[in-house]
Amino acid sequence: MSTQIFLASTLYGTATLAAALDAGCFDAADRRILLVSNNAATPETTPAPDEMPGFERLRSRFDDVVSWNETIFPFHPGGWSPRVDDAPMWERYLRLAWGLGDDDVELVVESIQVHPALGVAQIFTDAPLTVYADGLMSYGPTRNKLDPLVGTRVTRLLHLDLVPGLTPLLLTEFGVAPEIVPTQAFTKVLAELADTGAGLPDVEEPALLLGQYLSALGILSAEEEEDLHVRMLTGAVGLGHTRVVFKPHPTAPARFIRSLEQEAERLGVDLTVLDTPVLAEVLYQRLRPALVVGCFSTALLTASALYRLPVARVGTGTLLDRLTPYENSNRVPVTIVDALLPGPDDAEAVAEGRPGLDAEALAALVRAVGFAMQSKILPELRPAAEEYLRSSLDARTRRYFKKRRLTSLGLPGGIPERLAFLPRNATARRVVRRARSIRRSVKR
Numbered sequence: 295m296s297t298q299i300f301l302a303s304t305l306y307g308t309a310t311l312a313a314a315l316d317a318g319c320f321d322a323a324d325r326r327i328l329l330v331s332n333n334a335a336t337p338e339t340t341p342a343p344d345e346m347p348g349f350e351r352l353r354s355r356f357d358d359v360v361s362w363n364e365t366i367f368p369f370h371p372g373g374w375s376p377r378v379d380d381a382p383m384w385e386r387y388l389r390l391a392w393g394l395g396d397d398d399v400e401l402v403v404e405s406i407q408v409h410p411a412l413g414v415a416q417i418f419t420d421a422p423l424t425v426y427a428d429g430l431m432s433y434g435p436t437r438n439k440l441d442p443l444v445g446t447r448v449t450r451l452l453h454l455d456l457v458p459g460l461t462p463l464l465l466t467e468f469g470v471a472p473e474i475v476p477t478q479a480f481t482k483v484l485a486e487l488a489d490t491g492a493g494l495p496d497v498e499e500p501a502l503l504l505g506q507y508l509s510a511l512g513i514l515s516a517e518e519e520e521d522l523h524v525r526m527l528t529g530a531v532g533l534g535h536t537r538v539v540f541k542p543h544p545t546a547p548a549r550f551i552r553s554l555e556q557e558a559e560r561l562g563v564d565l566t567v568l569d570t571p572v573l574a575e576v577l578y579q580r581l582r583p584a585l586v587v588g589c590f591s592t593a594l595l596t597a598s599a600l601y602r603l604p605v606a607r608v609g610t611g612t613l614l615d616r617l618t619p620y621e622n623s624n625r626v627p628v629t630i631v632d633a634l635l636p637g638p639d640d641a642e643a644v645a646e647g648r649p650g651l652d653a654e655a656l657a658a659l660v661r662a663v664g665f666a667m668q669s670k671i672l673p674e675l676r677p678a679a680e681e682y683l684r685s686s687l688d689a690r691t692r693r694y695f696k697k698r699r700l701t702s703l704g705l706p707g708g709i710p711e712r713l714a715f716l717p718r719n720a721t722a723r724r725v726v727r728r729a730r731s732i733r734r735s736v737k738r
Contacts, residue, residue: 297397298323299418300356301411303331303371305346305573306592307404307428309483310475312352314426314452317479323400326355327392331362331371331410334545335510341544347572348490352483360392362410375413384417402426406448406465407437415444425465426452426475429592432462433660434626435668440468454480456595457630459653463664467671481600488579491572497581500566501535503527504574504588505550507543513616513624520553522609526587527557527565529608529638535585537564544571578603587638589613590624590631598635604647606638607631611693620699621667629663629694630656658682663694669703683707 298320302308308328314320334340343349344359353359362371365388376384389395399421403411406425415423425448431437432453445468453462455474462472503526508514514522523540530538540554551567558565568577574593577583578601586597589609597603610632617625633651636643643650651659662682665675683706687695692707701708 295325295395295397296323296400297325297327297394298400298402299327299329299414299421301329301331301362301401301403301414302343303333303404303410304428305343305349305352306575307426308343308349308352309487309573310426310428310452310454310480311402312355313480313483314475315355316483317476319452319473319475320402320424325357325397328353328356328359329362329414330359333372333410336545337363337370341571347492347570348487348576351486351490358392362414365391371410373409375409376417378416381417381419385419388417400424404428405431406444407440412444415447419443421447423448424450424452425470427462427464428454430456430590430595430627430630431623432464432472433457433460433630434623435463435664435672436465436467437621437623437668439671440465442468454596456592456599457634457653457656458599460630460657460660463626463660463672477600484573484575484600485579487573487576491570491576491580493570494572494577494580495539495566495568497537497539497566499582499584500537500539501530501533501585501587502574502577502581502583503530503538503540504586504591504593505540505542505546506589506591507546508589508613510545511624513613516550518612520550522589522612523550523554524557526589526608527554527563528561529606530585530587531561531563533585533606533638533641533644536562537566539566539568539577539581539583541568541574541577575601585644590628592627594631594635598647602647604644605635606644607635608638614693620696625667626660626663629659632693633659655686658686659691659694666695666699666703666705680706 300311302311330342330344332342366374399418401415401418401421402424403414404426405411448465448468448470451462451465451470451472452475453472455477505523509516509519527538542551575596578597583603586603586605587608588594594605598605610628613628633656634649661675662679665672665679687707695707697708
């Protein structure tokens with residue numbers, strides 16, 4: 295007997311799996327289990343994927359649905375992993391609890407480098423792994439060094455073709471081959487969800503704003519995130535839109551919309567705030583928005599690549615500066631959106647859907663950023679990164695790199711070689727610290 299276990303933490307990810315199954319991306323199995331994980335900071339107050347509107351349309355692809363949260367209660371999926379010595383005990387427990395018996399198990403997981411996917415892979419130590427990506431992070435490098443006992447079991451990476459012509463870097467250190475989930479299969483699955491979600495507004499061709507909960511990641515403060523939403527609104531208004539729908543992040547607190555409502559009232563804009571947790575792609579089909587505005591949400595690329603809707607990005611410049619450390623896994627998604635999509639100040643590019651970079655130039659940029667992020671994991675990308683930085687580093691592309699990072703890696707664009715000794719010179723560091731102390735004293 296063979297059992298395939300599919301781990302999903304979002305409805306979008308579940309839809310990706312459904313599309314992959316419909317397209318025949320998986321061999322036949324005697325049993326298919328959907329293992330649902332609610333990774334929200336407070337899962338008790340946030341609906342799990344199997345509680346979202348539209349899930350029942352996807353349910354038929356699986357024989358059983360199991361909750362990972364209930365399985366490991368009271369631990370949180372994002373913070374728990376089995377101790378090495380306990381892994382065999384956990385496998386026996388899960389085989390008993392899920393009725394697996396002696397079945398051959400195949401795992402299909404997302405975000406293999408973090409929990410819960412990593413923990414599940416560590417429990418089923420002999421199971422082959424398929425990793426699927428439902429967002430832009432697959433185009434970036436693996437965020438940290440993966441245990442070879444896990445990485446060498448990954449047979450392939452399934453991903454959506456959100457950026458045509460761009461090949462993922464994720465897991466390439468293990469020679470994992472990327473495989474595209476057919477776009478037609480994915481849009482067909484999304485079409486099944488088009489009429490889900492009760493109480494959606496009846497607004498014709500509005501500007502749709504996509505909220506993200508970046509303050510929860512420590513990237514922005516709560517006030518800065520509110521200001522980001524306001525900038526989305528003013529950007530849409532600047533492009534001539536007076537009907538606006540705001541889709542808040544499902545885990546963001548309600549207070550994050552107060553400044554937005556006040557600004558909408560000041561500008562005389564008809565603002566509708568959604569309180570139904572549905573996929574953005576459902577709104578694309580139901581509302582056919584005249585414009586989609588966001589920061590670096592994957593939904594911006596599905597709007598542009600899959601539904602051919604006008605899009606604009608806001609706030610990516612701030613994020614490129616704020617993301618720390620440099621190897622933060624959000625860096626490549628932010629870089630792609632910033633380099634590819636126009637801002638609301640470029641009305642012509644927004645209307646025409648004109649990309650900022652062609653596929654070849656974007657691929658070269660992503661390889662250079664990927665090497666700068668994870669030079670030890672992807673050392674073979676050094677020549678490509680050096681070539682890009684020598685030929686393409688200018689006032690526009692400098693935003694994607696930190697001079698200190700380039701210097702530490704000995705890459706073009708860092709501190710000139712004759713001055714490279716300074717960061718390692720104790721006397722120079724003391725002088726700099728003293729100067730900073732004096733400057734702070736003067737300011738006070």
